[in-house]
Amino acid sequence: MMNRLRLISWATGTLMLAAVSACGGGDTDPPATAEPSSTPSSSAATSASPSSPSDEASAGATDAVRSYFTVVDQLRSDPAPDLKKLKSVATSAQLNAVTTLIDRSRDEGQRQTGTTAINELQVQSVNLDNSDPKAGKVPTVVIDVCWDVSKVDVLDKNGKSIVSPDRPDTGWTRYTVANYKYAADPIGGWRVATGQDLKQTPCAAS
Template sequence: MKIRLGLISWATGTLMLAAVSACGGSDPDPPATAEPSSTSPSPSATNSSPSTPSDAATAGATDAVRSYFTVVDQLRSDSAADLRKLKSVATSAQLNAVTTLINRSRDEGQRQTGTTAINELKVQSVNLDNSDPKAGKVPTVVIDVCWDVSKVDVLDKRGKSIVSPDRPDTGWTRYTVANYKYAADPTGGWRVATGQDLKQTPCAAS
């Protein structure tokens, strides 16, 4: 199955969250990130102690998204860093695609400087259906992220920037964060599974 994923692309040097097609990884893909299908948690859910399973899922998935950006930045900045660390923050199609992109950039001698900022993060829905993990029916949280790469550059093997001067510094991507280990680890088992770039007004750069 082909999944469109929101990924920070090095290949073109644009450093925007470009949608790419990639096959899934070892875990079956969760439902596509089309429309939120369950009640969204309150905006304050991630700012206080979780009081319901939905709040706990929101907190765990939000932490997973932030960790995902941190780990991807680290791996793009240090060519010696172990790519297996991606398994701690990504799964399914997202893991396969981001691993492929980072390997490609390393082969071409590209290196990132600076870090990606998350300017806005909005939880759209929570679905705690864990009825059939083997078929991809696992708990998911859909999160919209406005990312900011205004402080990020990408250098080629000669140390020259390959980022286009017309690069958009901010944009929105909708991520599906899934927990394939929900029964055993409802808090820490969240991983970014898929993503879809959104066509909407970017947030302000930081």
Template sequence: MTIRLGLISWATGALVLAAVAACSDDTTNAPSATPTPSATSVAPSPTSSPSPTSPSDAASDAATSAMRSYFTVVSEVGQDPKSPLKRLETVATSTQLQALETLHRGQRDRGRRQTGSTVISEFTVQSVNLDNSDPGAGKVPTVVIDVCWDVSGVDVLDRNGTSVVSPDRPDTGWTRYSVANYDYADDPSGGWRVATGQDLKEEPCAAS
């Protein structure tokens, strides 16, 4: 399922996109790296009434909503040095949360802050896996989403207001996120958090 988002924008630092994707590559206690896609639709009913939403469809919708919230919260924390880092726990977990906390603490220690907004022009749900057999080992429901981002309008400034972004920074790219729900049994719709992120070596998506 590919969802076009037009010019909807969320702010997230360009350095956040690069660093978090690199730092969160550790898979310790992360959700399964190769989730098995499950059905994303149900067979049509013999009557004309609409088919009920399948568990996979519901998980996909909840995970994409969590992905939107992730970009919103990460950006707000990056733009406001007084924003509590605890807010990151509402949108991230596992290695992604650790990477975000480390990154934002480092940025704040250096007196850096983000300006501008990242534009998300497209994202694609690659797979849905509802295996919840062993949360302690990372076997939890997981939705894998590829995100196309555009950071041409984003800057990161030091304490003197000088940009620290490299002039060679790419303006667009793709990142693959795993959105996991470690509380699926108790909260199948609201427990989704971004657990890992990894940059993809693909052709840049079109700038928004």
């Protein structure tokens, strides 16, 4: 079955990619979370000393999202690094989608300059159910991110910018971050599994 992906085009220069649903891949996708299932965090900051499994999950997933943005920026800026590096920050539908997107842009000779900023990051829910990893029932953390690409440009193979003057510089994406290795690595096993753009007022550009 073909992956059903909603991608924001490279031609806009916006870096976010939303994998709505997908079939195939190494892991079964965790259930999509349309609404938070627990009390959301009111702050983008994560406690320096997590005091519960839920706090530890929030901290690990937050670090994973930040690492995801860093790795994607690196791979879109430099055509040399192996795309297998994405496996360190993404899994399931998101891994398939972002690999396809970057591979296609490399084939077309496109590259990014500048880096994406995370202006706001809000943990919306934490679910530590690890009852059936093979069926996608793994711990998940849902995180809303307001990203900022105001300092990012995208160049074609001739070095000319392909960013639309009407590009929105900020926007919100809701990520589901999953840990398929929770039993062995409850802190470092988090990977971005899916993403879906949100229709809400964007945060201010940095």
